[in-house]
Amino acid sequence: MLTVLGLGSNRGDSQNIILKAITELEKHLQELCCASFYKTEPLYVKEQPFFINTAVCGLYSGNAQELLECIHIIESQFGRDRTREMRHGERSLDIDILLFGDTVYSSNDLIIPHPGLKERRFALEPLLELLPQALCPETGQSYKTICDSLPLQGVKKIPRKGFSKKL
Numbered sequence: 001m002l003t004v005l006g007l008g009s010n011r012g013d014s015q016n017i018i019l020k021a022i023t024e025l026e027k028h029l030q031e032l033c034c035a036s037f038y039k040t041e042p043l044y045v046k047e048q049p050f051f052i053n054t055a056v057c058g059l060y061s062g063n064a065q066e067l068l069e070c071i072h073i074i075e076s077q078f079g080r081d082r083t084r085e086m087r088h089g090e091r092s093l094d095i096d097i098l099l100f101g102d103t104v105y106s107s108n109d110l111i112i113p114h115p116g117l118k119e120r121r122f123a124l125e126p127l128l129e130l131l132p133q134a135l136c137p138e139t140g141q142s143y144k145t146i147c148d149s150l151p152l153q154g155v156k157k158i159p160r161k162g163f164s165k166k167l
Contacts, residue, residue: 029058035126041154055126
């Protein structure tokens with residue numbers, strides 16, 4: 001299943017954390033490709049450091065719940081403790097399942113496509129770098145059209161070190 005994940009960090013050495021997390025994700029996603037890195041202003045809780053964000057896509061052979069469990073393990077390896085953090089606050093690593101093929105899915109702990117995707121330029125810009133023709137599986141609307149309708153939100157592409165696997 002072609003899967004798109006959004007990654008973000010604003011605590012610690014964010015670029016290195018994300019690079020190492022991508023290396024971990026390569027063990028689970030085949031043909032992994034990575035978008036550029038973006039420095040982004042916090043969207044919801046303003047009084048915190050800027051984030052580094054990117055997206056990866058690759059083929060995942062399990063189901064979405066299994067992928068979520070895998071993601072939570074990787075996040076915890078990089079210091080994330082969901083029980084101690086404020087919602088939308090600082091975090092060492094956040095990995096979101098943005099898209100899981102054209103699946104529309106909802107459970108108590110997972111909604112696909114990600115429920116905040118249509119309002120988050122920091123997620124849409126790297127997603128569109130990887131899949132410029134991507135459509136919302138719920139509505140069929142182009143994510144490019146959705147992204148273009150959003151304010152800039154302080155999202156700026158930055159040079160990154162180390163990882164260069166692209167489509």
